[in-house]
Amino acid sequence: MKNLSFINKLIYSANIIFALVLLFSFALPFFPPKTFSILSVLNLGVPFLVLCNVLFFLYWLFQLRKQLILSLLTLCLGYLMFGSIYKFSASKKIESPNNFKVMNFNVRLFNVYDWIPENNIESKIVDFVKTEAPDILSIQEYHPHKNVNLSFFKYKYEHVSGKKIKYGQAIFSKYRIINSGSVEFPNTPNNAIFVDIVKGKDTIRVYNVHLESLRINTRIEVLKTEDSERLLKRAGSTFKMQQLQTELFLEHKKKCKYRVIVCGDFNNTAYSYVYRKIKSDLNDAFKEAGNGFGRTYDFKFFPVRIDFIFADEAFKVNGFKSYNAHLSDHYPIMSTFALDD
The missing domain is CATH 3.60.10.10 (Endonuclease/exonuclease/phosphatase)
Incomplete structure (x- = not known):
């Protein structure tokens, strides 16, 4: 972070927090809510957290900064575990008498x-x-x-x-x-x-x-x-x-x-x-x-x-x-x- 401006250091600090919270929310579905009942509310905010990490990734990408790796890896892990929150493919429609x-x-x-x-x-x-x-x-x-x-x-x-x-x-x-x-x-x-x-x-x-x-x-x-x-x-x-x-x-x-x-x-x-x-x-x-x-x-x-x-x-x-x-x-x-x- 030493080569970053003061503003970019603040932004990257926020990026770290949002990436870690998203990573934690990816783990929560594997634990009964009785274990982390209050923290389970993070499940509801996953789309928002994903969007924030996409914005962080784009911000660093436009500056060609290596800091983009953090959100990129977090998003890739989420995709591998749960798939995308947005489906880009067209809706399937197959006609059948059944x-x-x-x-x-x-x-x-x-x-x-x-x-x-x-x-x-x-x-x-x-x-x-x-x-x-x-x-x-x-x-x-x-x-x-x-x-x-x-x-x-x-x-x-x-x-x-x-x-x-x-x-x-x-x-x-x-x-x-x-x-x-x-x-x-x-x-x-x-x-x-x-x-x-x-x-x-x-x-x-x-x-x-x-x-x-x-x-x-x-x-x-x-x-x-x-x-x-x-x-x-x-x-x-x-x-x-x-x-x-x-x-x-x-x-x-x-x-x-x-x-x-x-x-x-x-x-x-x-x-x-x-x-x-x-x-x-x-x-x-x-x-x-x-x-x-x-x-x-x-x-x-x-x-x-x-x-x-x-x-x-x-x-x-x-x-x-x-x-x-x-x-x-x-x-x-x-x-x-x-x-x-």
Whole structure:
């Protein structure tokens, strides 16, 4: 650093800090949140940390300085471990007579509390789903709204609770449901539900998983008033709950004898412990066939992917789409799968 100007020394010092924090965040998915519960919040900031390191790399590159090596090596390590946060390839789209489409959507109670200042959001969601025509629809924060009619799906399973406003998870299907149930999570309205559907000669298990929410208001004016220590403690407690919920879900899934599709809102990113454990040997449909950032949550500062569709390796991933429909605080995603006859 001795050949650097004073300003460049300050910038390189900041570069070292951001690179080390990013490296530490790469290690966190391999440790249970109970070990580093508060520090696990770094998983949420990986896209931001990656962007910062890209900017540091470009800064040193334009000056032809060897300091570029630090961020370059950090970014390369992240790519080797997790892949890119941005997929440059075009979305895969393969037509097949065996194709069927699975959509996942956290609908935030169909806007029952008017978070989005527009009329008839619930009807717009129904129209959107009808237009995109998924064969299976997995919904988190489902509310049996009087104006919501999804009867174009012949079969459904919903699991709702609550006194004033009933809400929970639901799965709608154009294929016959022969079995259904819920994986209950303690001390929370969140849970995981499942259905076994019959498609042709195959029986498929579809899970809808909704892990504990951080309950962080993303508006800047609200974040400014939040006590940072209290915010971190709440986040740490949430990550511990997510770990327990993941363990309960995996214990249930382990007993399943069918090929599996897992949909859900994990309230955590692809750089988290819960993502790594739930995905396991399943395929992430976005990584197989999507493109871009795959943003699924309306976060103002950088693109966040916290909603996922995974599938057993027996399924071919023939397509994936991330939508920009602003009908909730989440964006819907849909994957096209096929099973060979």
